[in-house]
Amino acid sequence: MSIGIQDMLPYQYNLIVKSWEDSIKIHYPQYLKEWTDAPEHYNSLVNKWNTRVAIQKINHSELLKGKKDLIVLDSGCGSGWLSVDFSKYEEIKQIVALDSSEFNLSTLLPQINDLIGGKIEKITAYRGLFNPLNFKDKHFDIIVMSSAIHHSPNIRETLNEYKRVLKDDGVILLLNETPLTWFQYLTYMWKEFFYINYSHFKRSIKSFHMVSNNGILYDPYLGDTYYSFSHFVKIFSSIGMSYTIVNTGLFPYQHMKNQKYCLTHFILKKDN
Secondary structure, three states: OOOOOOOOHHHHHHHHHHHHHHHHHHHOHHHHHHHHOHHHHHHHHHHOEOHHHHHHHOOHHHHHOOOOOEEEEEEOOOOOHHHHHHOOOOOEEEEEEEEOOHHHHHHHHHHHHHHHOOOHHHEEEEEOOOOOOOOOOOOEEEEEEEOOHHHOOOHHHHHHHHHHHEEEEEEEEEEEEOOEOHHHHHHHHHHHHHHHHHHHHOOOOOOOOEEEOOEEEEEOOOOEEEOEHHHHHHHHHHOOEEEEEEEOOOOOEOOOOOOOOOOEEEEEEEOO
């Protein structure tokens, strides 16, 4: 006699995605339109955020020099604007746009492509999480993540998986991160400890931030975590990746005052 198995994974998977989307609606309604309306999102890319400007700090000509038919993975692609920008390069044959949100892939990405003017025929959309990846070893020439790796529950595991699917001469571009200096991290950590102890003393129950020597979860609703430069460097070294740091000198927002942390890129290559 066989026992029927009910598969809960699709339900749980959709629940994870829905939780993130609901967090935007509930906790950040002021930002909802720019993440759901393509023209508004494009306007933010051009006139509000520095993320798209900051990637010009990467020497793309040197990166693509002498290469052709490249296959790119854009992991955590969001609206797909980076995939669209990469689709314009003749050296690139295919971009795999990976994201957990069906709305981002099926609705926003095509509309953003029309607004930016990319080559949508080069882009293949995949719905999935950061890892594991259903691709063979040494499949990709370039793996890019823009403002995404800090959302990974385990950066080391994610990068190990990306190293597996990366060709030996390939590169991983971790773009638009905001790592803290050692002093900034220490200061932020002590502020969080004070907040937690004060809330405990006042017997108030709130959605606490999580503080550890492996990162500070500063936004429990969206899963945003702060890491220091030393955190990133130690992770890169532990998985056998050499790195180059590109300090863009740009803050995340173009016109916001009192910003503390600049956008930083990491270029990773396999150790020889």
